[in-house]
Amino acid sequence: MSVTDPHRLYIQDVTMRDGMHALRHTMSLATVQAIASALDQTGVDALEVTHGDGLSGSSFNYGFGSCSDLEWIAAAADAVKTARVTVLLVPGIGLASDLVDAYAAGARSVRIATHCTEADVSRQHIVVARDLGYDTACFLMMSHMADPEQLLEQARLMESYGAECVYVVDSAGAMLPEDVDARVRALRQGLKPETEVGIHTHENLHHGIANAIAGVRAGAARVDGSLAGLGAGAGNAPIEAMIAVFDRMGIETGCDFVRLAAVADDVVRPLMDRPVRVDRESLMLGYAGVYSSFLRHAEKAAADHGVPAGEILVELGKRKMVGGQEDMIVDVALDLLKN
Structure with missing residues (x-):
């Protein structure tokens, strides 16, 4: 629950991390501030603020950032008075040493993210994060690819390493409310009472907010959203609308949705070079169960090789590609072209 009130939700914004995917990781320091x-x-x-693929994500494979993670983190930390500056770390992309540098730059919370069946690779990073004093949460990405019992087994591993919260993460925007309910409920019932459960959703099937609500009803204490939905694929649950819905439901968040809506319209929407919305390609992500951040990479491959982006995404889904396999997108495009 919230660090200030244990009886209300903990609201995590991801505009400056997941939203980086939609902007090809080009947010300026002034915009971050x-x-x-x-x-x-x-x-x-x-x-949350880092490259879209987390600490040290800036690379040829994932896309180079216009600034370094540490520059973005320091800019955000300099601008806030009460909110925690959060970072994402994907083991294998980011290193434990990156956590030391990020903490020095002003980060105080971290989400350590693995594929939903690979929680065992998170141990070292969780231990380092806890030793440094981070609020330490974990992401089970592509959670739709594991059934509730399997997901609980993985969450228990993260909990045993020291995770204070474990998130059900619908990276593909492929889940329906009943899918979220089953997974969040399994974690809430199977983890220690003091270990929180979180929910992270995407809009690819237009269920981002509905899935966030399902997660909260099933026991999630932490909820992610982004301004104007800025994020990979069709975007994340738009935080301003999500807070408005929670207000209507009588769920305490401590957030001002009117102010959120103003920032979404006045600051974030003008940044979009491609509208973040449910359209033919982003819808295909949810339908095929494909990692949301593949969208911009698939569109580039489509333009470069003359293969429809939708066909590339469907084939990626058939091959069960997951986060970290962005280098396979061009291979898929060339295979489709050859065939």
């Missing part, structure tokens, strides 16, 4: 300052005044508990 403006968004961070505005979010801090809306009452969110935490705001």
Whole structure:
């Protein structure tokens, strides 16, 4: 629950991390400061800022960032008074040493993310994060690819390493509310009472907010969203609309949805070079169960090789490609072209 009130939800904004995918990781330091300052005044508990693929994600494979992670983190930390600055770390992309540098730059919360069946690779990073004093949560990405019992086994591993919260993460935006309910409920019932459960959703099937609600009803204490839905694929649950819905439901968040809506429209929407929305390609992500951040890579491969992006995404789904396999997108495009 919230660090200030244990009886209300903990609201985590991901505009400056998941949203980086939609902007090809090109957010300026001035924009980061403006968004961070505005979010801090809306009452969110935490705001995440790194390359879209987390610490050290800037690379040929994932896309180079316009600034370094440490520059983005320091800019956000300088702009906030109460909200926690959060970072993402994917073992194999980011290193444990990156956590030391990020903490020095001002980060105080981390989400350590693995594929939903590979929690065992997170141990070293969780231990380092806890030793440094981070609020330490974990992501089970592509959670739709594991049944509730399997997901609980993986969450228990993360808990045993020291995770304070484990998230059900619908990276593909492929789950329906009943899918979220089953997975969040399994974690909530199977983990220690003091270990929180979180929910991270995407809009690819237009269920981002509905799935966030399902997660909360099943016992999730932490909920992710982004301004104007800025994020990979069709985007994340739009935080301003999500908070408005929680207000209507009588669920305490401590956030001001009117201010959130103003920042979404005035600051974030003008940044979009491609509308973040449910359209033919982003819808295919959810339908085929494909990692949301593959969208912009698939569209580039489609333009480069003359193969429809939708066909590339469907084939990626058939091959069960997961986060970290972005280098296979061009291979798939060339295979389709050859055939």
